[in-house]
Amino acid sequence: MARLPVVGGNWKMHTARGEAVALLSALRRELDGLAGAQVVICPPAPWLGDAADALAGTTLEVGAQDVHWEPKGAFTGAVSAPMLASVASWVIVGHSERRYLFGETAEETNAKLRASLAAGLSPILAVGERQEEIGRVADVLAAQLTEGFRGIERLPADVVIAYEPVWAIGTGLAATPDDAQARCALIRTMLAERFNTASADACRIQYGGSVITGNIEDYAKQPDIDGALVGGASLDAAAFATICRAVAAA
Ligand code: 13P
DSSP states (O other): OOOOOEEEEEOOSOOOHHHHHHHHHHHHHHHTTOOSSEEEEEOOGGGHHHHHHHHTTSSEEEEESOOBSSSSSSOTTOOBHHHHTTTOSEEEESOHIIIIISOOOHHHHHHHHHHHHHTTOEEEEEEOOOGGGGGGHHHHHHHHHHHHTTTOOSOOTTOEEEEOOGGGTTTSOOOOHHHHHHHHHHHHHHHHHHSOHHHHHHOEEEEESSOOTTTHHHHHTSTTOOEEEESGGGGSHHHHHHHHHHHHHO
8 A cells, every 4th residue: 555655854842933944945945846755844833833934835734743632721831723723734742752751641642632633633643662661662552552542433544653762762773674664563553453454554654763864765665664753853954855855765
């Protein structure tokens, strides 16, 4: 089954506004019109409007890095899915930095996923084991998928899974392509059991964790890896463009 790969650039809490605007226009120059991969740029929340303007009319799409599960209300500092939907079409949900640095619970991840879908946003659900969980990675992934999709009957076509082993994020210690492939295949099997084979086969599953220009080709050619979620390397327009092109060409 041919799946269109998706490459996400998760800028995390980086860039001053001028840097963000410059990066957006460089990405537009480098990547607009790229065929063979979807490209999603996820800048910090204050620059989402700039991203929406800079990327309007291009093939590049805008994503948010997080979302609150309530549509509105007295939640100081939070941003809702309906708000995001006017400047973004994607949102990362359950990133390990949200789960483990900010104490996001499985129930909250699930509520965020549901709120995103209800608002018409395409969620990128991030899952992955911590260093101390490597010995029971299958259990960890099963729990994160079960809890993440609680209450969801059918796997929507616009949900992307990002397999991001926490120990590989920002460390330079990327998972081996074989291990990443095995985990992504395992996730696909779990999706087939939870939903059905057709929707599991159609679901895009990214690898994330120290993806750089020098290793992307090895991930992109794996049969169950459908793109990447890129942190550090997404802050460099030339490097990120090289990564996107490698995915598109695989
Ligand atoms: P790095 O590419 O910096 O390891 O970050 C990966 C990540 O967390 C993307 O969401």
